Amino acid sequence: xxxxxxxxxxxxxxxxxxxxxxxxxxxxxxxxxxxxxxxxxxxxxxxxxxxxxxxxxxxxxxxxxxxxxxxxxxxxxxxxxxxxxxxxxxxxxxxxxxxxxxxxxxxxxxxxxxxxxxxxxxxxxxxxxxxxxxxxxxxxxxxxxxxxxxxxxxxxxx
Numbered sequence: 299x300x301x302x303x304x305x306x307x308x309x310x311x312x313x314x315x316x317x318x319x320x321x322x323x324x325x326x327x328x329x330x331x332x333x334x335x336x337x338x339x340x341x342x343x344x345x346x347x348x349x350x351x352x353x354x355x356x357x358x359x360x361x362x363x364x365x366x367x368x369x370x371x372x373x374x375x376x377x378x379x380x381x382x383x384x385x386x387x388x389x390x391x392x393x394x395x396x397x398x399x400x401x402x403x404x405x406x407x408x409x410x411x412x413x414x415x416x417x418x419x420x421x422x423x424x425x426x427x428x429x430x431x432x433x434x435x436x437x438x439x440x441x442x443x444x445x446x447x448x449x450x451x452x453x454x455x456x
Contacts, residue, residue, distance in 0.1 A: 354433060361434025364427055372411070377438060379451045382412065386438045387445035399432050 365377065377385035384390065394402075403423070404416035415421035416428060423431075 357430045357433035358437050360427070361430035361432070361437075364423070364431050365434050368415070368423070369431070374451075377435065379445070379448070382410075382451055384445045384448040384451060385435055386442050387448035388439075388442045389444065389446060390448045391435065391439040391442050396432050396436070399435060400428055403428050403431055 372382035374380035405419050406412045406414035415423045
């Protein structure tokens with residue numbers, strides 16, 4: 299039986315140096331990532347809190363403007379009542395959750411003069427604008443007066 303020739307592995311030195319260089323760079327980059335991710339994770343909660351506070355502030359300003367333009371003619375300035383329910387009342391604000399207010403604004407109130415405001419129901423407001431209105435109404439809650447007959451549109455405090 300003839301003997302098979304043995305082949306010597308051939309790998310040029312430049313190829314080995316190139317592979318070693320890429321391996322070193324890859325390990326260095328991985329080390330940077332291993333250090334950077336935990337550091338970023340430590341800072342992330344404060345970044346989120348800052349972003350939420352900034353969004354709340356912007357929503358409050360926008361919601362106030364939207365309320366004045368679209369709602370105050372019926373609900374009164376600063377939601378203090380008028381021909382429609384008084385929204386600036388302890389009873390209304392503590393008795394409803396945000397999702398309920400969103401549904402009331404979005405779909406309107408059947409059998410009343412409250413139209414649907416959401417674009418999904420043929421209105422003019424986007425979902426984000428409705429959330430801005432809710433943010434504005436929630437900002438009134440801290441100083442909201444007690445208006446037991448808030449549904450009748452009685453003036454707050456009067």
